[in-house]
Amino acid sequence: MKNMGDGRRVARVEREIQATVAQFLLRDLRSELPGIVSVASVKMPADLRAAKVYISVIGTDEERDEVMDILKERAYEIQNYIGSELKMRYCPKLTFYSDTITEQVIKVDRILQELENERKAKGDKGSSEADDE
Known part of the structure; x- marks a missing residue:
């Protein structure tokens, strides 16, 4: 062969x-x-x-x-x-x-972006509450 x-x-x-x-x-x-x-x-x-x-x-x-x-x-x-x-x-x-890999990458990226936005939103709330005290 x-x-x-x-x-x-x-x-x-x-x-x-x-x-x-x-x-x-x-x-x-x-x-x-x-x-x-x-x-x-x-x-x-x-x-x-x-x-x-x-x-x-x-x-x-x-x-x-x-x-x-x-x-x-x-x-x-x-x-x-x-x-x-x-x-x-x-x-x-x-x-x-x-x-389908490209679609999966886009979905994961979207989820990570949403998690990052939620984390920032919680971080902003926590820092504004700390400023009030």
Whole structure:
């Protein structure tokens, strides 16, 4: 069995595919996609024949579902674009997944901000009561 474990090459191809898919979204699908859409990451096996493309959508659940449906319908067209842009021996088969990590980060950030605001509000009350005495 040959050595397929050059992680640097896989990482470089993942970055190139991520950039190329993002270009395609901006160039050809900008008007069709609702919400704010970005290519969060791409994961590929060592043979580079498949790619899991994680898409982040900032918007409602309906918008996220619509974006995923559009991308799944247009996957073949996006694969052709990648094939023409990257000149790879094999064009990877794309599979799109919704990236929920970005949403989780936003939720955690919002919760932390609310806690910070509550802490400041309690701190202001405590210092004004101390001033009254």
